[in-house]
Amino acid sequence: MRYGTRCNDISLPPRTGTGLESCRRGLHHRGRGVRAPAHRKVQLRAVDRREDASIPQGPGRFALGTARRQRSGNPGARARALGGRGERMILPDHAISRLARAGMIEPFEPSLVQPASIDVRLANEAPWILGPGDTALGSTIEKVRLPADICARVEGKSSWGRKYLLIHCTAGFIDPGFEGNVTLEFVNLGRQDIVMMPGMPIAQICFMQMTSAAATPYEGKYQHSVGTVAAR
Numbered sequence: 001m002r003y004g005t006r007c008n009d010i011s012l013p014p015r016t017g018t019g020l021e022s023c024r025r026g027l028h029h030r031g032r033g034v035r036a037p038a039h040r041k042v043q044l045r046a047v048d049r050r051e052d053a054s055i056p057q058g059p060g061r062f063a064l065g066t067a068r069r070q071r072s073g074n075p076g077a078r079a080r081a082l083g084g085r086g087e088r089m090i091l092p093d094h095a096i097s098r099l100a101r102a103g104m105i106e107p108f109e110p111s112l113v114q115p116a117s118i119d120v121r122l123a124n125e126a127p128w129i130l131g132p133g134d135t136a137l138g139s140t141i142e143k144v145r146l147p148a149d150i151c152a153r154v155e156g157k158s159s160w161g162r163k164y165l166l167i168h169c170t171a172g173f174i175d176p177g178f179e180g181n182v183t184l185e186f187v188n189l190g191r192q193d194i195v196m197m198p199g200m201p202i203a204q205i206c207f208m209q210m211t212s213a214a215a216t217p218y219e220g221k222y223q224h225s226v227g228t229v230a231a232r
Contacts (some may be wrong), residue, residue: 090116091150091207099207104150106143112201119157119201120182123227130165130186130194139228140182141199144174148213151176154184154205164190167203176210177217180225 091099093113100108105118112119120140130136146152152174156167166187174182184203188194196202221232 089209091209092116096207099150104145104147104207106145107141114204117155117204117206119204120154121199122184122196122202123181124196124198126198128196130188130196132188132191132193134186134188136186136196137228137230138184138186138196138202139225140184140203143179143181144205145179146174146176146207146218148176148217149210150207151210152205152207154182154203157201157204160202163192163194164188165194174205175218175220176214177219179223181227181229183222183225183229 093115096105096118097108097110097113099105100113100118112121120142123139123141128136144152154168154172154174156165160167166189167184169185169187171183171185182203182205186196222229
């Protein structure tokens with residue numbers, strides 16, 4: 001860029017030399033040709049397309065800390081290991097994989113991990129058909145075991161949404177401290193039969209790091225659910 005041309009509406013007078021220092025010396029007030037008072041320090045920040053190496057980028061932005069911190073029973077230490085500041089956030093794929101291997105999801109199949117969720121599979125023993133307008137209960141093969149400072153949501157998958165299949169009926173939230181299989185409430189809103197095959201990916205679960213551990217983790221009537229559990 002030549003000095004004396006307009007860049008971002010800031011007019012720079014002709015100057016010799018290049019670089020940030022020359023730009024600082026030639027800075028004028030926006031739209032005026034008046035030099036800033038000598039007592040007023042004008043600070044500029046160099047902008048480069050290259051990212052600062054000290055700032056984690058891409059999928060590693062919220063990289064996990066050391067294995068020791070991640071395994072710690074201290075919720076604050078685990079929050080710092082997951083995100084650095086203990087803020088509530090959705091866990092990325094690598095965090096889900098590490099926690100799943102530590103026992104948060106059993107059985108754990110790495111190929112089911114998505115960018116910010118993990119697919120879960122239908123647990124019925126034999127294929128069955130969900131007709132138009134039909135409702136039914138089912139459950140996941142996977143057992144979820146949430147610590148006191150992580151909650152989760154179960155959601156449908158886009159492939160099933162395009163067939164008008166609901167995966168749950170207002171029961172998508174999983175409390176911190178819950179342990180067991182996840183019961184699903186199916187509704188076929190379409191006009192075609194849907195074949196429900198055991199073992200097929202049927203839903204996805206995303207996990208959220210809480211700002212602190214729950215004072216009273218879940219111990220309700222559906223704790224330690226095994227298989228499909230009807231209303232109690």
